[in-house]
Every structure is written in C-alpha cells, then in structure tokens.
Amino acid sequence: MDNSQENSQVDTGELEKSTAHIIVEIIEYIPNSVVIKTILRKSTGNISVMSFDSGEGLTEKTSPFDTFAQIIEGKAEIVINSVSNLLQSGEGIIIPAHLPNFIRPNGRFKMILTIIKSGYE
Template sequence: MKTTDLENSKPHILIEIIEYVPNSVVAKTIIRKTTGNVTVVAIDMGEALSEKISPFDTFIQIIEGNAEVIIDSKSNILKAGEGIIIPAHTSNNVKANERFKMISTIIKSGYEEF
C-alpha cells in the first residue's frame, strides 16, 4: 500500500513537498510503517499542535524557520537544522511563533521487554 506520492530511490527537497496554508497545520506522511512514521509538517504562524503525551519517542527536526517545542513545560526554541528528541510518555506540544516546517519521526519499536 502506497502512503505517499514520493518516488522511492529518488532524492527529494523536503521543504518543497509541503506548502504553508494560512491559519493551518498541514502534514504529509512520507513513510508509514508499523514500526513508526515519518511526516513532514508545515505550521503557519500562530498555530500549534495540541498538547499530548505520546507512548513513543519522537524526533523533530526543523527544516525551515523556527519552532517552539515544549517538553514537560520546558520551552526549547529550535531553528532550521536543529532537532530534538521528545521522550515517550512526556507532555509536549509544538508552537509556531513564526511559520516553520519540520520532519517528525515517531519510533514505535524497541519498547519490547527482554
């Protein structure tokens, strides 16, 4: 099942595969697997992702602009090229004090007990 319009084995310019929409959050899934997802997200100024607690680790990398990533009430300002790991089971949200684009990678494997 194909979950993206991106062609395999071909380079892509990630900031060009998704566009800003005024007053909106836009997301495009690049890879969707049972072990995790990779999504490109464009967030317009003044918008935010809802505060949540994920059962999985999430890696966010900013690819354009600046973002405020709040993890357990601690604010982190990330600029293009920077990334942060949001640990599983922590309260988090992402705010756009200016518009930005990011890659969100959720890792759903590796939590099995040994």
C-alpha cells in the first residue's frame, strides 16, 4: 500500500443549483496533490468530485457508510478488504460500510464519491 498522501486541497462550497455542469471540468489537477470539491452536502450524505495527480492516492480507511465511487477520467485501483478492483472512466463500485479500503495511485484520474448516511448498518 502506498501511504504517499500528500497535499490535499478541499473546496467545501457547493455547486450552483439549477445549472448544468460538466463534472469532469469543475475540478483540475494540481501537481502532487489530491483536490476535493463538494458538489452537494446534506446531513443524509454528500457528493464530492476528486482529482488525483500521478502518484497520489488515499491511505486505508474504514467508513461507517456505504460509498459509491465512480471514475470520470482516467483509471484507478480501489482496494476493498484486500481485493483489488481496477476501474476505468465510466465505471463505478460500491465500497461497503465497515470494510477497510484505499485508493492506489495509477496515473492521474478524477472520480465522484457519493456517501449515503442511511445509518450505521
């Protein structure tokens, strides 16, 4: 596992409502960084778009909620409970609550993360 996590930049301002957005264009790559932009944040969950520069990933974590990860540009390796999943642009995966997971760098990529806070399953 690569623990090279890095520089993170987080933008918590939501996107403008009732306006069309080209999701892959609302976030840019920043050298040696992971960038996170909030699309929508509610008490019941949130949606964020993230960009990862080459060599950047996320260290292992466990969430109390199911999370849907969808690759919107490039490709990424998402490891869930020690099982590797290589996803390409247009593909998504549900990361189950309570299972250890991490994202291994695999070149530059962008993804959308949707967390549904339906309760502690």
